Amino acid sequence: MSLFVKSLFTFTLLPTVVFAVDSSTPNLSTSGLKYWLADEVNDTKVVTQFQNVVSSNPIKINKSVGKLARIALIYPSADLSDFWIRNYHALTKRLDAMDVNYSIDEFSSRQIQHALQTRYIDEVLARQGEYDYVIYGPSELYVQADNIQRLAKSESFQSYIWAFHTPMKSWQFQPDAWFDFSSSVGAQALCDFLIQRLGSDVSFAMNRGIPGITDDQRSGDFKSCVEEEGGWINFYEHFGQYQAGGGRDGAALITQSFPEVTMLHNANTAMTLGSLEYLAEQSLIDGMYVTGWGGTAAEIEQIKQGNLNATPMRMGDDVGVATAEAIKFSLEGRTSDIPKIYLGRIEVVDDQMSTEEINARTREAFRYSGVELE
Known part of the structure; x- marks a missing residue:
């Protein structure tokens, strides 16, 4: 099984490789990426068993474990997206359900407040x-790469990363585990769905996020897929910084300058809401096919109202539940049973689904953080 290590591990040809990988993995020498893929560092059996645990009812922690788990949570929960706060609730409620004794300190920021996170x-x-x-x-x-390695270097705590799943090959120190949803998988799922739904040769534009790995996958992979597999034509790309105002500005620029565009991609919930607000004000909702990202409660509500057309929906609580299970496993001395990269489930939800279908997916996605269904 592949193992992360907290100190420099030397290979003959790669003197700064930071954790061992399974040399039998077929993608190891062919991926050509700057980061490790999940199947290059995970043990398949461990991943399968761990996902089964995450998807199942909680099991109480071993009674012999009396240690208090002291947790620090640093995250951009002040943003509009409810991904962060929902996974906080999923984390804590799952820990409660397993009778884990813990304390938690929150350090909140917005996603653009890089210095505050430092x-x-x-x-x-x-x-x-x-x-x-x-x-x-x-x-x-990329902005926080040095901070991630500073945490990973410490021997006094386990370091877990939320909302990313791409350990960089150049890093000297690696976190103990990553918990996320695959933006690339979501982009491919959305691409396949939209080509089937909208056909080929669609004129589209994009509200992208912040230049970096997340947007490369959410927006870049989506763009490449629809262009290559559907012959779609990209008219404009606006970097909205994952903010509602950025999504609104992008929608304004696109509709005013490129009336040919009939489909608008948004790389997160905040930009989705901002763009929908502008389109509604200008009575342009009916003429634009709009997609979101993540399937947050706000996006699901917009789909039910007929404003948002589709979104790749994460089974949102999976990240918080998986992190709680990792803490429990660690307390029980079972760190080898924790995947190095955990990826939650993701499905496309759209405006042609029935309320009952959407509600069933929503209940599963937010089984701990809760949702009001209508």
């Missing part, structure tokens, strides 16, 4: 010995 990292590292687990949802992977 200050939080400084504070946590200055309190060495006060935490057993540090969960970090970076504002952006």
